[in-house]
Amino acid sequence: MSHFNKSEQDDWMTIYLKYLLFVFNFFFWVGGAAVMAVGIWTLVEKSDYLNILASSTFAVSAYILIFAGGLVMITGFLGFCAIIREQRSCLSAYFSMLLLIFLIELVAGVLAYVYYQRLSEELKQHLTQTLTENYALPGKTHITHSVDRLQQDFKCCGSNSSADWQHSVYILSVESSGRVVPDSCCKTITFKCGKRDHPSNIYKVEGGCITKLEQFLADHLLIMGAVGIGVACLQVTSLLCCTSWKLSREKKPREF
Numbered sequence: 001m002s003h004f005n006k007s008e009q010d011d012w013m014t015i016y017l018k019y020l021l022f023v024f025n026f027f028f029w030v031g032g033a034a035v036m037a038v039g040i041w042t043l044v045e046k047s048d049y050l051n052i053l054a055s056s057t058f059a060v061s062a063y064i065l066i067f068a069g070g071l072v073m074i075t076g077f078l079g080f081c082a083i084i085r086e087q088r089s090c091l092s093a094y095f096s097m098l099l100l101i102f103l104i105e106l107v108a109g110v111l112a113y114v115y116y117q118r119l120s121e122e123l124k125q126h127l128t129q130t131l132t133e134n135y136a137l138p139g140k141t142h143i144t145h146s147v148d149r150l151q152q153d154f155k156c157c158g159s160n161s162s163a164d165w166q167h168s169v170y171i172l173s174v175e176s177s178g179r180v181v182p183d184s185c186c187k188t189i190t191f192k193c194g195k196r197d198h199p200s201n202i203y204k205v206e207g208g209c210i211t212k213l214e215q216f217l218a219d220h221l222l223i224m225g226a227v228g229i230g231v232a233c234l235q236v237t238s239l240l241c242c243t244s245w246k247l248s249r250e251k252k253p254r255e256f
Helices: 002-045 057-085 088-133 141-153 162-167 208-255
Strands: none
Touching: 002 057, 002 208, 057 088, 057 208, 088 141, 088 162, 088 208, 141 208
């Protein structure tokens, strides 16, 4: 009788773990879609800002998120198949994929943390150099467009202040047509509006574009990190459920 009760209890536990794993796998799949969406959003919507950065670490982190998100979604489908069919080979493959994804997300998290630590220093060194040496020069159209969009989106002018443009190769050249700042610094863009750098005409923000861009990237890294941590927590739970279910299924044959 006790053996029967124990067997019945084990069966109930196996079913409970099965459906619990199914629920966590669903949220895991949704989390994978969210991770991929954040990565794609970073590359598509914010690609102009990436041209300004000296390091490719930020872009690499986004690519890793896209890859991890896609892998999560594929693993999610594999998990559903493993749960429905209850095949040990599928469960083992599902378990291995979860571990692989966890390691990939760990690498992405380390990259994001390292980049965050040196973000301010990189911006201070590289953004000023980009504005003064590369803006509006032949073959640098993508950088020019990125800087123009940066100044318009963040309503700023210059890396630290509008005075940074006084040292720009473009502003000192005849191509500037007497402009003291690019037209993208103007609150209302009109042809050659950059000839007048009065606060009523151009953006004069304390800290310049560096402060605005640094805050934007820091917030974006925070979003990437939060999504990654959320999915990682689901992974750990799924791993525990998967392990418990595998163990409960391996015990059943020995009882009969």
